[in-house]
Amino acid sequence: xxxxxxxxxxxxxxxxxxxxxxxxxxxxxxxxxxxxxxxxxxxxxxxxxxxxxxxxxxxxxxxxxxxxxxxxxxxxxxxxxxxxxxxxxxxxxxxxxxxxxxxxxxxxxxxxxxxxxxxxxxxxxxxxxxxxxxxxxxxxxxxxxxxxxxxxxxxxxxxxxxxxxxxxxxxxxxxxxxxxxxxxxxxxxxxxxxxxxxxxxxxxxxxxxxxxxxxxxxxxxxxxxxxxxxxxxxxxxxxxxxxxxxxxxxxxxxxxxxxxxxxxxxxxxxxxxxxxxxxxxxxxxxxxxxxxx
Amino acid sequence: xxxxxxxxxxxxxxxxxxxxxxxxxxxxxxxxxxxxxxxxxxxxxxxxxxxxxxxxxxxxxxxxxxxxxxxxxxxxxxxxxxxxxxxxxxxxxxxxxxxxxxxxxxxxxxxxxxxxxxxxxxxxxxxxxxxxxxxxxxxxxxxxxxxxxxxxxxxxxxxxxxxxxxxxxxxxxxxxxxxxxxxxxxxxxxxxxxxxxxxxxxxxxxxxxxxxxxxxxxxxxxxxxxxxxxxxxxxxxxxxxxxxxxxxxxxxxxxxxxxxxxxxxxxxxxxxxxxxxxxxxxxxxxxxxxxxxxxxxxxxxxxxxxxxxxxxxxxxxxxxxxxxxxxxxxxxxxxxxxxxxxxxxxxxxxxxxxxxxxxxxxxxxxxxxxxxxxxxxxxxxxxxxxxxxxxxxxxxxxxxxxxxxxxxx
Numbered sequence: 001x002x003x004x005x006x007x008x009x010x011x012x013x014x015x016x017x018x019x020x021x022x023x024x025x026x027x028x029x030x031x032x033x034x035x036x037x038x039x040x041x042x043x044x045x046x047x048x049x050x051x052x053x054x055x056x057x058x059x060x061x062x063x064x065x066x067x068x069x070x071x072x073x074x075x076x077x078x079x080x081x082x083x084x085x086x087x088x089x090x091x092x093x094x095x096x097x098x099x100x101x102x103x104x105x106x107x108x109x110x111x112x113x114x115x116x117x118x119x120x121x122x123x124x125x126x127x128x129x130x131x132x133x134x135x136x137x138x139x140x141x142x143x144x145x146x147x148x149x150x151x152x153x154x155x156x157x158x159x160x161x162x163x164x165x166x167x168x169x170x171x172x173x174x175x176x177x178x179x180x181x182x183x184x185x186x187x188x189x190x191x192x193x194x195x196x197x198x199x200x201x202x203x204x205x206x207x208x209x210x211x212x213x214x215x216x217x218x219x220x221x222x223x224x225x226x227x228x229x230x231x232x233x234x235x236x237x238x239x240x241x242x243x244x245x246x247x248x249x250x251x252x253x254x255x256x257x258x259x260x261x262x263x264x265x266x267x268x269x270x271x272x273x274x275x276x277x278x279x280x281x282x283x284x285x286x287x288x289x290x291x292x293x
Numbered sequence: 294x295x296x297x298x299x300x301x302x303x304x305x306x307x308x309x310x311x312x313x314x315x316x317x318x319x320x321x322x323x324x325x326x327x328x329x330x331x332x333x334x335x336x337x338x339x340x341x342x343x344x345x346x347x348x349x350x351x352x353x354x355x356x357x358x359x360x361x362x363x364x365x366x367x368x369x370x371x372x373x374x375x376x377x378x379x380x381x382x383x384x385x386x387x388x389x390x391x392x393x394x395x396x397x398x399x400x401x402x403x404x405x406x407x408x409x410x411x412x413x414x415x416x417x418x419x420x421x422x423x424x425x426x427x428x429x430x431x432x433x434x435x436x437x438x439x440x441x442x443x444x445x446x447x448x449x450x451x452x453x454x455x456x457x458x459x460x461x462x463x464x465x466x467x468x469x470x471x472x473x474x475x476x477x478x479x480x481x482x483x484x485x486x487x488x489x490x491x492x493x494x495x496x497x498x499x500x501x502x503x504x505x506x507x508x509x510x511x512x513x514x515x516x517x518x519x520x521x522x523x524x525x526x527x528x529x530x531x532x533x534x535x536x537x538x539x540x541x542x543x544x545x546x547x548x549x550x551x552x553x554x555x556x557x558x559x560x561x562x563x564x565x566x567x568x569x570x571x572x573x574x575x576x577x578x579x580x581x582x583x584x585x586x587x588x589x590x591x592x593x594x595x596x597x598x599x600x601x602x603x604x605x606x607x608x609x610x611x612x613x614x615x616x617x618x619x620x621x622x623x624x625x626x627x628x629x630x631x632x633x634x635x636x637x638x639x640x641x642x643x644x645x646x647x648x649x650x651x652x653x654x655x656x657x658x659x660x661x662x663x664x665x666x667x668x669x670x671x672x673x674x675x676x677x678x679x680x681x682x683x684x685x686x687x688x689x690x691x692x693x694x695x696x697x698x699x700x701x702x
């Protein structure tokens with residue numbers, strides 16, 4: 001029974017990683033940049049939802065919607081101010097800018113909301129599911145998290161494969177120059193990707209804080225890094241890869257904690273990552289693009 | 294060739310722009326540093342404080358900063374001694390803490406109230422020891438802050454450093470004592486932060502004391518600051534091992550998640566925390582019913598009804614501009630400043646003395662027959678300091694009943 005409990009906990013944690021990893025992987029796939037501020041957009045999403053529920057007294061759903069709208073707007077503003085002017089700059093400059101944005105967001109949150117941790121109100125209120133005479137308890141938030149992750153995955157896959165904008169995104173990720181020649185507005189497509197990624201970050205923020213209910217200005221940074229690892233693990237640039245990487249990472253982390261050692265769990269997680277990258281350098285589902293000479 | 298020239302000219306323009314901007318920034322930060330440092334006359338003691346006002350541990354630094362400021366204002370209002378407080382941020386980072394200390398040195402620091410957190414304090418106390426500056430820390434509780442092999446520290450005693458809080462070993466021993474004597478649990482699980490000297494120190498001493506008292510420890514699990522979001526694996530281990538009491542020598546932020554997750558999974562053991570658990574009832578949005586029955590060690594309760602605590606509570610809220618109750622860190626810093634003021638008065642120290650003389654006189658006073666009663670010791674009792682720098686205060690057990698602390702004794 002403890003194995004099943006651990007598995008469920010692992011899938012729950014992994015689903016949150018997966019949603020965050022989707023944001024990393026989409027931006028990387030199309031803009032070829034690592035948006036290290038992604039984790040902090042999650043934190044902003046959490047705070048927006050917290051404020052709506054706690055201070056305005058609105059229902060959680062309104063908080064989620066407001067967080068998504070707010071984070072999407074934030075994503076567009078950050079992209080326009082910090083990343084757009086660097087479109088032609090070397091990728092290292094953009095990377096450092098992203099780290100700068102990350103610190104900017106963290107310290108702004110510290111100024112606005114203070115350092116005290118906030119306890120996040122649970123986003124779902126229906127009771128947990130008890131199986132096998134109460135030996136196995138599945139939290140309502142776990143169910144919601146997993147469902148949300150699946151829903152986001154399906155929606156995103158449909159969006160990129162069926163819609164015009166989705167096709168434009170895939171074209172940009174394959175070859176920006178050719179996409180531009182075909183009449184695709186590359187600049188706008190990249191901005192769009194940031195908007196979608198930030199909206200996803202808001203959802204991830206609400207789910208993360210509902211499952212692990214403490215909110216501080218640094219809440220997003222470590223899950224952000226773990227999710228980035230998950231994206232690399234699954235093959236950065238690949239949407240199913242991010243989901244698979246996220247869920248696997250969550251399961252490995254919880255299993256390592258339960259059966260091997262809580263002290264070594266992170267070492268084990270990153271050890272597995274190294275082994276996978278040694279065997280498959282592009283990640284589990286990543287495509288290795290040969291460099292044309 | 295032409296393009297080359299154009300490029301380099303453009304680059305040159307960019308470079309000069311950058312230099313201009315950075316010069317402006319430097320000028321700005323220079324002038325703001327100047328205005329930040331409080332002016333001090335020759336008849337005023339220059340008290341420095343160091344603690345994390347920003348970053349992940351900002352809560353503790355903010356509490357100590359305003360706690361100390363309230364006390365400095367009171368001392369000045371009393372009129373006998375004049376002091377000025379210069380508080381520097383260290384972001385709970387030893388390197389930045391040393392920089393903050395150097396800034397204070399340049400300002401003319403005479404007495405240090407700090408640092409707030411343990412790891413930076415170990416670094417800074419080595420410097421104050423070398424520079425002969427008296428240091429009283431409100432809340433850095435590791436024995437390595439004080440030094441001295443006889444109390445289990447890694448290095449020799451730093452004779453200029455004293456603590457206002459009780460030490461980690463003291464808390465570990467006292468917790469095991471409470472659990473054994475009150476019969477609180479038979480099977481004990483421990484969850485501690487193995488990346489934190491404070492948490493690890495208490496855990497080790499608890500384990501030793503538990504062994505001598507034949508308390509059965511059934512599960513020991515850890516986490517780090519980076520993995521302090523999910524405790525489901527740790528709680529499941531404790532539950533599977535049949536633990537009826539979970540000992541949490543950790544701060545209240547991760548503890549609030551543990552309480553929530555335990556309740557979600559239908560696991561209801563007794564929880565026993567230490568002084569880091571203090572503050573859990575004030576977490577905004579936290580369902581305080583989850584903390585019902587949680588036990589903790591604390592020297593200070595902001596909701597106590599005595600006049601001194603009530604006055605401090607009001608003054609702190611006004612100074613910090615908040616409406617949440619001060620945590621014990623604030624009270625510790627408040628006591629630090631008042632203890633220093635009392636010792637200055639008793640030893641007849643004046644601000645024009647050399648810093649090393651002030652240090653020697655304060656050491657002699659603190660290790661002599663000096664007695665101090667403040668917010669963080671029970672009413673009617675006094676605190677004294679030993680040669681080893683430890684305070685005589687005894688950790689008191691509390692239990693949360695109806696959202697209020699009740700004495701465990």
